[in-house]
Amino acid sequence: MTSLVDRYEGFIIDLDGVIYLLHDLIPGSAGVINHMQEAGIPFIFLTNNSSATPRMYVDRLRKHGIEIGPGNIVSPPAVIKRNLEMGWTGGREGAGGTAFVVGEEGLIRQIEEAGLELVSGEEAKRAEYVFVGWDRNLTYEKLKTAVVAIRNGARYIATNTDATYPTPEGLWPGAGSIVAAVTCGSGREPEVAGKPNPQIVELALERMGVEARSALLVGDRLDTDIAAGLAAGVDTLLVLTGVSSALEAEETGISPTHIRDDLGALLDP
Known part of the structure; x- marks a missing residue:
């Protein structure tokens, strides 16, 4: 065989x-x-x-x-970059715009490399994009900022909706658990890149x-x-x-x- x-x-x-x-x-x-x-x-x-x-x-x-x-x-950032290059920009030419990221170093770096400007503080609440991924340094402030920005009209993209993350000691909360919180608070379903x-x-x-x-x-x-x-x-x-x-x-x-x-x-x- x-x-x-x-x-x-x-x-x-x-x-x-x-x-x-x-x-x-x-x-x-x-x-x-x-x-x-x-x-x-x-x-x-x-x-x-x-x-x-x-x-x-x-x-x-x-x-x-x-x-x-x-x-x-x-x-997922490879899909995000491709979509930005293909006009995922609300009618603007090419990539660009402001973004708030709930995620770790890898996602943050790749969103910057895709041509978006990362914003924080009050400016983040008016970001054009909100990206949500796995974040082991998650805070209530990050969740709040993401929810406010989405409710203000930001495009909401999740890297993935994996509810759990497999480890030797069992299943940990995955990116999907964080996405669920943002979805619940914002009342909006995300576009999923992964x-x-x-x-x-x-x-x-x-x-x-x-x-x-x-x-x-x-x-x-x-x-x-x-x-x-x-x-x-x-x-x-x-x-x-x-x-x-x-x-x-x-x-x-x-x-x-x-x-x-x-x-x-x-x-x-």
Whole structure:
């Protein structure tokens, strides 16, 4: 029987809950990536976690014995940048405008690099954009400013709606928990840049140069990873090292193409 790694021409692979849990490498994951590199198989790491820049992810993965370049990383800010460049600016020419960010260094840096001016204090309450992501330094003041700005007409973009974040000690509140608070306070639903938005999968496919029908998306969450693959017309693999279980796949009706214990199973016949 042919292994899964031999059935597809390219792979889109989540990080948290698939490659590692917080700082701990999941056994077998590095071996799969090294095999793909040796075999010349294209792959992209597609993460909803915008707390780090692509360069920061490169450094983090190197510590786990995985050598890649920034081009192997796609995260929600890449979609945000693309949409700004394509006229996501309310009729203005090109990127630009003011933004308030609820998020960590990686997201803040990438919003600046996308051409937006970060604002704070009273000016933030009149920002043109509000971006909300995972923020382990969240304060009530940040939530309040985001809500006021959105109620004043700011465009509201969430990096992702992952309710939880998988770690070795269990599930932590994820970006989606913060997004839920802002949504509740503002009375507005966000535009979501990350998975399950199929646009981010399409961006990964474009970067690999692989068609949707020839790719496999690997993730640990049904409602974001697997749902994104289904929306983009890509086969999917749910691994059981993160958030979702095989039972949940049956109960939710979000059906992955394959279910395996971990990423290492890609090499199994």
